[in-house]
Every structure is written in structure tokens, then in C-alpha cells.
Amino acid sequence: MRYILKRLLTTIPIIIGVSFLLYVMLNIVPGDPVALMMGEHINPDTIERVRARMNLDDPLMIRFVKYLLDALHGDFGYSYKLKREVSTLIWQAFPNTLILAVSGALVSWIIGIPAGIISAVKKNTWIDYAVMTFALIGVSMPVFWAGLLGQYFFGLKLQWLPISGFDGLNIKYIIMPAVVLGWSAAATIARLTRSSLLEVMSSDYIRTAREKGLLRHQVVVGHALKNAFLPVITVMTIQVASLLSGAVITETIFGIPGIGRIAVSAIQTRDMPLLQGSVMFATVLIILGNLLADILYGFIDPRIKYH
């Protein structure tokens, strides 16, 4: 419990620090952001109003603090392009990103973990080689390329699945983006699970377990897996970030209205408040995702709590 609390408390300065960096980066773009955003023929009154609403006349530091305080109350500013509150837009998009990222993660675990275990147990057999070849392809294939291939074969040629679009939890629409997104993560997990399990299997405590009279498969299940998962979980925590950012690309390819698509279209339309809001939100999401994974890790490894 104290460990969890400590991790929660250390996360707060990280969130503030990272969002400050992001804020600075997004705000050092030269030129008047309002004019940039609104185009050329606009009346000066409106510009003034918008500048005031965005606190553009304050120094950067003050603006950041105000932004942060507003954000804490759920106010991320106003999108003049879309004529909506940024927070409304984000809250509409967020569930879609979450569904995509979670299903991508599920795919990567459901494929990656068993594949890694099987190829470790069947080390140096054709099963092992087959799994590892697939994994290599998975790791080296860019998300957009996998996406296009999937659309071509399963959407256009075989017509098993819709090419793009999104319909809440409708599995027909989720499955292809989720596999595309989770595939390379699955490959990484499979490779890591394999090597980690092999390393654990050659350790002294596994020898002890065998010497006690446990059979090989009992040792794998009862003694090796829990240890072998520790580094896998660490990598999964790192993958939370890449899954979310991979979701951005996947959303764009498959036309899924998530945070990533919002951010991309905000760049295209130079919609500063929306860009800022969606990027900030995604960042905090990633940090919290990492926190969650860390806490999970603490539950599995008894040594963590005493450090």
C-alpha cells in the first residue's frame, strides 16, 4: 500500500514537468497563433477576445499555470475551428482510443505470451523457428504497412472485414485495427517471453524444483512462468506508450474517431487549443498507464516492496 502511495505521489511532479515541456514546445511556434489559426480576414475584436480567452497576453509561465489549473477542472480551452469545447471533443474521442488500445494490448498478449511459451518449451524445433520467424516479421513491419496489407487482403480481396470505420464495441470493426496495432507488440512479447523463460529455466532454483521431483511441465507452470513474466511486464509497461502512439496511426488509417485522429486533424487545421488539449491528454494517459503497470509489477514481485 505504501509503495502504491509513493508511486502515486512521485507521478504528480512528472505529469507537471512533462506537460510544461509540451506546453513550451507547442507555444514557441513563431507568429501570432490566433492569426495563424483564424486565417487572414478576421475582425480585430474577435482576435482580442480569443487572445484573452487563451491568456495569450500573459507571460508563458503564468499561461501554463492557468492552463494547468483550468485543465484540472476539465477545461482544455475552446476549439474555434470546430466550435466546441476541447474537453467535449476529447471525451468523445477517448473511449474509441481506449477501446482500440486495450484491444490491441489484448491481441498482443493473447498472441504473444502463448507463442513465446510454446517456442521456449519447444526450443530449436520447427515450431520454435516458425514462431520466431513470424515474430521477426511482426517486429520489423511498420504499423501503416501492416494496416494497408490488412485492408487489402481481408477487406478488399476476401471481404471478411470492413475496410475502415468504427462502431463502438462492434467486434467486426475493431478486430483488424486491433490486430494491426497489437501485432508488433505481440512479436516483441513473444520474443521476450521466450528468452526470459529460457533464462529462468536454466537458473538454480529451477534445478532445485526439478530435484524435488517436479516434472518439466510442472516446473514451467509452477516455478518458471511467474519469474519469466517479470521482464515481460516491464516491457508491457513501455508498450503502453507505443500502443497509444501506434493507435494514432492506426486511427488515421482505419478512420477511427479517436484522440490520435483529433490531434492529426488539429495539426492539419492549425487548431492550437485542440492540438494542445489532445496531446496533453494523451501524455497524461501514457504516464498513468505506466503507473498502473508499475503497481501491477509490485504485486507479482515480492522483492519490490522492500526496496
Next chain:
Amino acid sequence: MSDVLVINHLKTYFKTKHGMNPAVDDISLKLQMGKITALVGESGSGKSMTAMSILGLIPKPSGVIMPGSEILFEGKDLTTLKEREIAKIRGNKIAMIFQEPMTSLNPVYTIGKQLTEPLRIHQKLSKQEAKKVAISYLEKVRIPDPEKRFNNYPHQLSGGLRQRVMIAMAMICEPKLIIADEPTTALDVTIQAQILSLLCGVQKDLNTAILFITHDLGVVAEISDTVCVMYAGQIVEQADVKTLFEKPMHPYTKGLLKSLPRVDDDVTELYSIKGMVPNLIHLPKGCRFASRCPEATAICHQEIPPREMISGDHEVFCWLPRKEATNV
């Protein structure tokens, strides 16, 4: 005296890129009930692989027990048993204690879970029953506060305590034979002595046979009844402990004895045997010790020495006894 385990002509070879490595090469020995037999030799001489051969835990597929080898235990040849059958013996009738107390326990499970496991597998005890037995064994190996330790994780225990847990785990099914592979090597000297006396106590309590593996002859003198000296995969001398220390015959044994530190000696520099263990894949023709042996003669380099029985149970693998016999 009844033999618990008899090894006849055990050969455990490893396939390597450069050829066959005869890590254990034609070893025969007997382990007697209630006796401690020491297996002594430098690192790499094949002691651990002898032990692993007994339990059928040779690293596969590179390690192979060669045809003609025999390990007899309770009327069965362990080398011919199926995995399922030999698993029933491991940790039950033959248990093992390893060198590395720091890494031999699984870090993510409690001492209690690991200690009760042999009871749960072999005797099918319930959790509650197994816990009772386990705690009584933690007391036997004199671990303070056993109830608390039962729920501890390995990292919460010192090296000495962990080795006590390992001993308790080896004893817990009251095995006929305990193999202790350098159980004190990784511990500091005071703890070493405690663990040794504990092992001797255990051996008396259960009347088990112990195969005590070490590279340290000093330890051997303290605890064992019989000694087998191993060199480059072979047993070069075998005798009861008194004979071996008073009348060593093999030059390698003599060298090991000379390199022991003595209390009555004011020489500060210790004797050590010159040279290195030969490469087992490209073995010399005659005696394997010839290149390092101070008493080697021409024949030693040419022909493999005979196994000579000096007296009742004193056996030497060397040309010297023959030469002495002809000279006299």
C-alpha cells in the same frame, strides 16, 4: 553393512563441437547406509555431473549417460528409469543440497510454499499437514522463529539461513540418500562450521547416507567416513578417511594433502599442484595426471594405470604400487 546406492562404470559424456567430453569417465563407488562419503576434487573434475547423473538431471541433449553405466538404488537401475519414475525418487528418496544458497530458492514464492512442496508431491499431504511438518523441520535445522520464516520470501533470509532451509527441504521426506554438492562453499567460515555440524546431526537423526561433494579436503577430514578422490572424470583413490589421510598412495591425493593449510606449520606459502587439468576432449595416452605428476615415469605417459587394491577398501588408480612391488 548395506549399500544404499551402488554406481558401476558410470560414464557421462557431453557432446561438444570439438568432440566427446568424458566429464564422468567410468566411475564406480558404493554409498553405505548411515555413512558420509566424500567426493573430492578440483573444480571441473566431474563431481557435480556424477551427482546429476544419479538424479537423472544431466543437461540434455548434450549430456548422455553411456551404455554400460549402472546406478543401482533399491533394486532398480536409475539410468533406465522413465522420467515419471525417477521423478518419484527425486526429493523423496534421494534429495540434494546445492552450492548456491542465494539462488537455489525461487525468489517469488515463500519459504513455506517451497518447503512443503516435496511433501505435497510425494506424500500428498494437505496444506495444513504439510505446514505442520515443515515447521517442525525448520525447528530441526534451528531456524529461529519458524512460524514467521515460513511466510518469508527468500530475499528476507541470510545465506546461512537459506542453506538451512535447503537442508530442511532435503530432509523433509526422510530420504535414504542426501547428495550435498559443495553445500558450504559459498558461505563464510563460521557459518560453514554450523552448517557442517547441522548436516552431521541430520545424518545421525535419519540414518541417511550422504554423498558429500567438495573441493576442500579440510572439510572432508571433519565429517566423512569414506573418501573418493576425483581427477579429470575418474576416481583416482578411494579409502576410509583415516587411511587416506595417513597413508595416501596417489600422487594427486598427496598433492592435495600437502596443499592443506596446517596449524603446526610456519611456512606461509601454501603448496599447490603445478599445471592444469588436461583438456578432456584431447586426453593424453597414459595416466591423466602424468603431465602434473612429480612421480611420473615413462610408462605413465604410455599406458593407462591399473586399479590396485592396497587393502580392504583402499583402491588406487596408479602405476606406483606395482613399481614398488617389483622393486622390493
